[in-house]
Amino acid sequence: MANRLEGSTSPYLLQHKDNPVDWWPWSPEAFAEARRRDVPVLISVGYAACHWCHVMAHESFEDDAIAARLNDGFVAVKVDREERPDVDAVYMTATQAMTGQGGWPMTVFATPDGEPFFCGTYFPKQHFGQLLDSVTTAWRDQRDDVIKQGAAVVQAVGGAQLAGGPTAPISATLLAASASGLAREQDALHGGFGGAPKFPPHMNLLFLLRHHERTGSAEALEIVRHTCEQMARGGIYDQLAGGFARYSVDATWTVPHFEKMLYDNALLLRVYTQLARVTGDALARRIADETAAFLLRDLGTPRGGLASALDADTEGVEGLTYAWTPAELVGVLGQDDGVWAADLFRVTTAGTFEHGRSVLVLARDIDEADPSLVERWHDVRQRLLAARDERPQPARDDKVVASWNGLAITALAEHGSAGSRTAAIRLAEVLADRHLVDGRLRRVSRDGVAGEPAGVLEDYGCVAEAFLAVYQLTADPRWLDHARQLLDVALARFGNGAGGFHDTADDAEKLVARPADPTDNATPSGASAICAALVTFAALTGETSYREAADAALATLGPLIEGHPRFAGYAAAVGEAALTGPYEIAVATSDPADLLVEAAFRHAPGGSVIVVGTPDQPGVPLLADRPLTDGAATAYVCRGFVCERPVTTPDDLLARLRS
Structure with a gap:
């Protein structure tokens, strides 16, 4: 046998191609081999920038004695969680059910049918070696108990994903309860929520900003302002090159876990951009500008698209750089x-x-x-x-992930500098040309070649939202058409029949359970992302069926928004946009550089949609029947395609938006 990772497109898998472990990539052939040999499967899940994944690799997977025991008694499968979030979601749910916690590396022992029967995360070398012996003994001598335990875990995982749970339509009362819940959990001294380790709460901050814009809540704005200041002045922010690390190991944002992820920086770019617009804060504006520059400078790839991450380690040493x-x-x-x-x-x-x-x-x-x-x-x-x-510099995971690039496109479009807008359009072209294949999304590409993993719901939601952001920059109807195509696939293939969504399509590879995680964690959940795109698409087109689908899906997320706000930040932010309208701002003009256009993009509340073009411009429904006023550029502020009196000056537009 031999290690089978050599030809992988995943940088994480390629890190393990020279291990003495006879690794298989995730594939039906791996499980068929386990059935043929009548041995259990070790499923090892991680990602390229993961520090403890590297530690376990050095300690165990590069050790000849450990590898020999693995090769003799197991089929070993290595999974990049960023390429296969569906596989990761299923086994993470099982790991959390068994142990009460989760993380990476994730270590799962499963039957040849993929049913997990023992789960954990990082194991030191000695413990891992003992675990291999224990699992081998249990598989040989207690097979029936092992299989029963696996079946029970699968049933529990599947039950967690069933449709038909409680619903709560989005309302001002529900969103106020969510904001109050966050206020109770804030760290008033250091900012953020909870203690160490502390993660940048970008989606919660985005929600609180929108909540402030709708309600005028001074408390919501102060939570955002204080947290953003503390993060920006802390070690979690790279004070020299810009960009945020994944999290802080302490409660004071001082010492980071050094990997820099595309998705964190994209979401934080949106937060700092909007905070700067709301408050005029110079620190927020600088951090937004530097974060945008970091994304394009340090994560740009030669073949287009943005790389996934910079590693936590440099030459095996954390923080060396x-x-x-x-x-x-x-x-x-x-x-x-x-x-x-x-x-x-x-x-x-x-x-x-x-x-x-x-x-x-x-x-x-x-x-x-x-x-x-x-x-x-x-x-x-x-x-x-x-x-x-x-x-020495940290390694870079240079695979291009569709959903994370979608988040970056939306953030760059909102940032709004000339360079950011140009980059957003260019990145959208990469996704459309490379990841959109026969009407369906591919999740990853590398070196200009799309990989095999199918897109999951978060890819469809984040990329559709990105295409709609670029449509607002360009008024080019093909971006609206691309977004419609993705949303129609999501509604047809991912819906659960009760208003909510599964994370995988109905024709995707069948796993031991079909994942459907509604929580916003490191990135928006697929459900939250698709709701955001549906709300925006409906506002841009006036097609009510998409808004109805968004409202139904948001209602399934309502109890989570109200009861567990830290894990529903993006859903709550979308809820704020939906409750606000969102604002639909159409600027009729033949001059895209008109000051009225700049005012619209600068002062629009978060979640608004904005289009600019000539009256009745083809492919831009919001500009239908929108004449100029005495030949001057004219802005129409609408909600639900019902518009207020048009305005022609930036001051009048600002007054209209603030009212």
Whole structure:
């Protein structure tokens, strides 16, 4: 036998191609081989930027003795959770049911039919070796009990996905309860929610921003502002190159888990962009600009599309690229600037990280400081970044994931700079040309070639929303047509018959259970993402069937929004847009550079739809019967295709939106 990962398109699987373990990729052939040999299956799930995945690989999967025991008694299957979120979802549900927690690497022992009977996450080498022996013994001597346990787990997993649960239509009362729940759980001192480890709550912040815009809630806005400031000044934010790490290992945002994920940065770009528009805050604007630059500079791939992640480790050492000592600062900057930078970035001899090194944080406000101080700060950052670029750099997972690129396209379109808008259109072309195949989405591509995994619901929702964002930038009806195509597939193939959605299509590969996770976690759930696209599409076209589908799906998410708001942030944000209308803003003009156009994009509440073009422009329903006023550019603010009196000045448009 031999390791079968050599030809994989997944960077994560390729990391394991030289292991002595006889890995199989996820495939029917792997399970057929387990049946032929009458052995259980080890399903090992992780992703390329995962630190503890690397640790377990070094300790166990690169060890000849462990590999020999694995090869002798199991069929070993390696899964990239980012390529196969459907497989990950099924076995994560099983792992959480068995252990009360989950994470990656995920370690699952299953029957040759794929039924899990023992689940866990990271195991140190000694424990993993003992576990292999225990599972081998149980499979040989207690087969019936093992199979019964597997069947019971599968039944429990399947039961968790059944349709027909309680519903709650979106209402002002429900969204107020969700906002109040978040307020109770906030960390008033450090921002965010809960304790360590602390993840950037981007979707909750997006919801609270929209809640503030609709209700005027000062509390909701302050939670967002405070959390965004604390994250931006913390070590979770790269103070030199921009971009956010996946999470902070502490409650103060000081020491990150160093991988940088595309989806986090895309969602945070939306939050900081909208916060800057609502408040005019200089810090928020800078972070938005730097995050957009990070996405395009550090995650752009040669064949188009944005890469998935930068690794947590560099040459097997976590944080090697990013941490500093005072002496290193002086060595790069000289004595005066080095001491000044150590004070500004809180770099001490004791250190905040390992081996007396520190992660850079911003000790005090700099954005509105004296201009000479700001100039010095920019100079110091540039010199430190140039020196850091000479260090070994983290690896990059360069596969292009459809849904995550969709999130980035929407974020770049909303960011609104000329460069961001151009990039959003270019990235949308990549998805349309490469991932949209025969009317269906492929989830991943790499080096310009689409992979085999079919798109899941979050891909359809996030990419449809992205195409609609680009349609609003361009008024090109083909993007509306692409979005319609994706939404029609989602409604026909993913619906559960009770208003909600499964995460996989009805003609997708059959797993031991059909996943349907409604919770927003690291990324929007498929259900939340498809609701967002349905609400936007209905607002742009006036086609009520899509809005009815969105309202029905949001009602299935209502109890989650109200009762567990930390896990329903995107759903709640979509609910705010739906309850607001959303606003439909049509600017009739022959000049896309008109100040009225800029005002519309700058001041529209989150979730609004905006189109710009000539009156009655083909393919743009919102511009039908929208004449100019005395030859001047004219803005129409509507909801449900019912419009208020048109306006012709930015001030009047702003007053109309604020009213």
